[in-house]
Amino acid sequence: DTGVSQDPRHKITKRGQNVTFRCDPISEHNRLYWYRQTLGQGPEFLTYFQNEAQLEKSRLLSDRFSAERPKGSFSTLEIQRTEQGDSAMYLCASSLDLGASNYGYTFGSGTRLTVV
Amino acid sequence: AQSVTQLGSHVSVSEGALVLLRCNYSSSVPPYLFWYVQYPNQGLQLLLKYTSAATLVKGINGFEAEFKKSETSFHLTKPSAHMSDAAEYFCAVTQDSGYSTLTFGKGTMLLVSP
Numbered sequence: 001d002t003g004v005s006q007d008p009r010h011k012i013t014k015r016g017q018n019v020t021f022r023c024d025p026i027s028e029h030n031r032l033y034w035y036r037q038t039l040g041q042g043p044e045f046l047t048y049f050q051n052e053a054q055l056e057k058s059r060l061l062s063d064r065f066s067a068e069r070p071k072g073s074f075s076t077l078e079i080q081r082t083e084q085g086d087s088a089m090y091l092c093a094s095s096l097d098l099g100a101s102n103y104g105y106t107f108g109s110g111t112r113l114t115v116v
Numbered sequence: 117a118q119s120v121t122q123l124g125s126h127v128s129v130s131e132g133a134l135v136l137l138r139c140n141y142s143s144s145v146p147p148y149l150f151w152y153v154q155y156p157n158q159g160l161q162l163l164l165k166y167t168s169a170a171t172l173v174k175g176i177n178g179f180e181a182e183f184k185k186s187e188t189s190f191h192l193t194k195p196s197a198h199m200s201d202a203a204e205y206f207c208a209v210t211q212d213s214g215y216s217t218l219t220f221g222k223g224t225m226l227l228v229s230p
Contacts, residue, residue, distance in 0.1 A: 004159070031216075040125075042206050042220030043160070056216060091159060097214050104150075104215065107159035 004108035006092050012114045013082055020078045021111045025094030032075050033105065034067055036060065037089040049075060050097070082115045089113075118143045118209045122221035130229050135194040137224050139181075139207030142188065148215065149190045150208040151181055154223075160206065166190060177201070202228045 005024040013019050025032045030051050035043035046065070047057045051072035061067075064082075069075040079086055089112050093105040123138040141147055148167055152160040164175025171183045181192045190207060204225050208218040 035218075040222065042120075042208070042222050043218075044220070045217045048216055058217075093159075095215065104162055104165060105160075105218070107152075107161070109157070109159045112157075
């Protein structure tokens with residue numbers, strides 16, 4: 001297992017277009033998280049999944065954003081009708097949560113989105 | 117509610133000098149605290165975490181941090197900086213033992229000069 005993989009690494013899109021990012025977590029990890037990082041800021045929580053269930057969504061996740069994890073493995077994050085303010089690094093992370101303990105996040109390298 | 121404040125967006129040290137990166141937190145319940153490092157165009161790598169077992173936490177690459185409840189601080193230190201330590205460092209807090217959501221600070225860029 002090579003860690004958390006994100007695809008693509010970079011995406012340039014025109015305003016108004018839809019984009020979709022993919023995240024492949026560490027195979028035995030049951031939790032998957034999406035964070036957004038803008039220039040000069042720390043990562044901000046967007047949403048997370050426990051297996052295939054989306055358990056929490058941030059108010060940052062407007063109705064233009066949708067995330068799925070259909071079989072509890074990989075996840076996709078789609079942004080519809082992109083705006084320039086969506087330009088950011090989108091980070092995916094995964095972890096193994098066993099109820100009484102969580103062994104901490106492993107982050108992917110991120111997808112950098114530029115909306116022109 | 118929880119929040120993190122990192123004092124100093126940039127810290128410059130000479131190689132071999134002490135590294136001190138400051139983090140103050142706000143939490144209504146006992147927190148779990150983390151330090152992450154981010155190299156350019158890469159994701160975040162966990163340096164260390166505080167989970168109430170011990171107030172002095174040792175991490176990877178010679179880093180350590182001390183949890184001080186009275187000062188609501190969790191400063192990161194390293195006795196001797198190396199050129200390879202140059203990166204951005206993030207402090208994060210959560211009130212959830214399952215780490216479902218982390219709240220990050222804005223980060224501190226560590227610059228190391230020869």
